[in-house]
């Protein structure tokens with residue numbers, strides 16, 4: 203009798219599952235938006251985007267452009283919806299994938315969930331041949347700036363500044379992608395998400 207094959211542990215991203223957002227996710231996501239109410243304007247979202255109809259409208263608009271995709275971030279163990287990521291794959295302005303918004307419910311922040319969700323998105327895109335990921339951050343959103351810088355995102359173009367030489371209010375960050383990160387969703391599942 204042959205020994206059962208040893209299954210490699212999936213580090214990090216094994217705690218989370220990302221899947222396309224459905225209408226059933228919206229109430230939990232509205233609660234996640236509401237828990238970040240004070241920071242929403244700095245995340246590029248109107249401060250009134252905290253109830254179910256407003257969040258539904260926001261997520262529909264984020265998914266509307268060609269390449270628009272919203273992914274709900276779920277805890278594998280409890281099936282709790284803890285956040286959302288909006289993507290453009292790619293942004294038609296530059297032909298590169300962008301993250302529009304990454305939002306984790308306040309009570310789940312600071313526990314590595316944001317880092318894992320981004321690792322998952324990076325793998326999803328890297329495994330589909332995309333070589334970079336970009337996003338805009340409001341410079342005054344210091345928590346988000348520290349977060350993105352802490353996971354390897356850097357100003358693009360390097361050291362970019364506003365035309366008058368002062369630091370700009372929003373900073374474009376970018377990171378090169380590789381295919382090496384282990385998946386938390388199967389390639390087959392992910393292949394149905396993109397057009």
Ligand SMILES: CC(C)(COP(=O)(O)OP(=O)(O)OC[C@H]1O[C@@H](n2cnc3c(N)ncnc32)[C@H](O)[C@@H]1OP(=O)(O)O)[C@@H](O)C(=O)NCCC(=O)NCCS
Pocket residue numbers: 238241244245302303304305306307310311312313314315316317318338339343345346348349350352353
């Ligand atoms: C920004 C955000 C997504 C980060 O998610 P998170 O789950 O809290 O972040 P993590 O716990 O994965 O942190 C990962 C790293 O980010 C950095 N970081 C996170 N919070 C930080 C803080 N308050 N101060 C400094 N660094 C911080 C650290 O480098 C941390 O590394 P560590 O885990 O080794 O300490 C979350 O705070 C959020 O949803 N904010 C509101 C919405 C928003 O502003 N989104 C960004 C605009 S796109």
